[in-house]
Amino acid sequence: xxxxxxxxxxxxxxxxxxxxxxxSYEVTNFRSLLWYKQEKKAPTFLFMLTSxxxxxxxxxxxxxxxKKELFSILNITATQTGxxxxxxxxxxxxxxxxYIFGTGTRLKVLA
Amino acid sequence: xxxITQSPKYLFRKEGQNVTLSCxxxxxxxxxxxxxxxxxxxxxxxxxxxIVNDFQKGDIAEGYSVSRExxxxxxxxxxxxxxxxxxxxxxxxxxxxxxxxxxxPGTRLTVL
Numbered sequence: 001x002x003x004x005x006x007x008x009x010x011x012x013x014x015x016x017x018x019x020x021x022x023x024s025y026e027v028t029n030f031r032s033l034l035w036y037k038q039e040k041k042a043p044t045f046l047f048m049l050t051s052x053x054x055x056x057x058x059x060x061x062x063x064x065x066x067k068k069e070l071f072s073i074l075n076i077t078a079t080q081t082g083x084x085x086x087x088x089x090x091x092x093x094x095x096x097x098x099y100i101f102g103t104g105t106r107l108k109v110l111a
Numbered sequence: 112x113x114x115i116t117q118s119p120k121y122l123f124r125k126e127g128q129n130v131t132l133s134c135x136x137x138x139x140x141x142x143x144x145x146x147x148x149x150x151x152x153x154x155x156x157x158x159x160x161x162i163v164n165d166f167q168k169g170d171i172a173e174g175y176s177v178s179r180e181x182x183x184x185x186x187x188x189x190x191x192x193x194x195x196x197x198x199x200x201x202x203x204x205x206x207x208x209x210x211x212x213x214x215x216p217g218t219r220l221t222v223l
Contacts, residue, residue, distance in 0.1 A: 088153060092210045096167075099154075
């Protein structure tokens with residue numbers, strides 16, 4: 001059975017800290033891995049990764065994929081209270097063309 | 112304004128009633144998806160559609176039904192057969208051939 005596992009489930013840090021969120025997967029027909037941020041309602045897209053070892057960056061956020069070890073990490077440096085959210089990882093599969101989501105990591109950044 | 116709209120934002124229904132959640136997109140995306148999210152959980156796939164007049168069951172399709180008569184619209188009906196329908200429902204769409212999926216604002220359904 002295809003599955004995506006995120007860790008930790010929740011995390012509390014102080015502003016300025018750096019955090020690393022993990023996403024591991026066991027999926028047949030992997031095509032891409034996506035990260036989303038969900039604050040209260042709809043998830044918003046952060047990154048899509050398809051190739052191993054190539055870091056995607058956007059401001060203080062970055063992500064990388066390891067297709068050999070089947071995981072991805074999302075790094076957030078110099079965290080701010082606005083980074084408080086649930087971060088979702090999803091794998092898109094070819095063949096069935098559907099997304100498999102992890103349960104998310106709830107990040108709380110304290111001022 | 113391009114985007115995905117879901118209505119209503121909040122919906123209250125009595126137990127035993129069917130209810131239909133609306134999802135419309137004007138992004139010209141081919142694929143559309145319905146997810147259910149329960150507190151503290153990730154997204155679980157209910158139904159999805161790659162093209163008009165075709166759709167597939169997701170992981171938790173029991174008690175739900177969909178139609179895809181137009182490219183822009185993918186309504187979800189929550190039937191009385193769904194045992195625990197109170198949840199947050201998200202609709203999403205995806206353009207071809209890109210893998211990025213975009214979400215609507217969601218509908219929070221409460222069954223009393």
